[in-house]
Amino acid sequence: MKFWPFIAALVAIYLAAAPSTVAAQDSLPPAPYAYNQLDDPQQEAAAQALMETLRCLKCQSQSIADSDAPMAGDMRHQVRTRIAMGEDPEDIRAWLIERYGDYVSYAPTVSETTWPLFAIPLLLILVAAIVLWRRFRRRA
Numbered sequence: 001m002k003f004w005p006f007i008a009a010l011v012a013i014y015l016a017a018a019p020s021t022v023a024a025q026d027s028l029p030p031a032p033y034a035y036n037q038l039d040d041p042q043q044e045a046a047a048q049a050l051m052e053t054l055r056c057l058k059c060q061s062q063s064i065a066d067s068d069a070p071m072a073g074d075m076r077h078q079v080r081t082r083i084a085m086g087e088d089p090e091d092i093r094a095w096l097i098e099r100y101g102d103y104v105s106y107a108p109t110v111s112e113t114t115w116p117l118f119a120i121p122l123l124l125i126l127v128a129a130i131v132l133w134r135r136f137r138r139r140a
Contacts, residue, residue: 034073
C-alpha cells in the first residue's frame with residue numbers, strides 16, 4: 001500500500017516524458033544527403049537507380065527515392081554516402097537487407113526465408129495443371 005503513490009508518480013513522469021521523446025525524433029534536421037544530390041552525376045545516377053529498388057519501411061508502398069518519411073531520408077543519405085565512398089550498389093543493397101530484412105528490397109532473392117514465396121506459386125500451378133489434366137482426361 002505504501003508503494004502506490006510512488007508507482008503513480010513514476011507512471012505520471014513516464015506519460016509526461018513519452019511524447020517529448022517521440023517529438024524529438026521528428027524535430028531532428030534531415031541527414032545531409034537525404035534531400036541533396038551527389039556532385040558527381042554518375043554517382044548520383046547509381047544512387048538513384050539503387051534507391052528506386054529499395055522500399056520505404058514506413059510507407060511500404062513507395063521506394064525510398066519517392067518517400068518523404070524521415071526514415072527514407074536517412075536511408076537515402078546512407079545510400080548516397082556509401083556510393084560517394086566508392087562502394088558497389090549491390091554491396092549497399094546487401095547491407096540494407098542485412099540491416100532491415102528482405103522486405104526492404106523490391107527485388108527479393110531466393111534465400112532460406114524467401115524460398116516459399118517462389119515455390120508456392122509454382123506448386124499451385126502444378127496442382128492446377130494436374131487437376132485440369134485429370135478432368136479433361138475423364139471427359140475424353
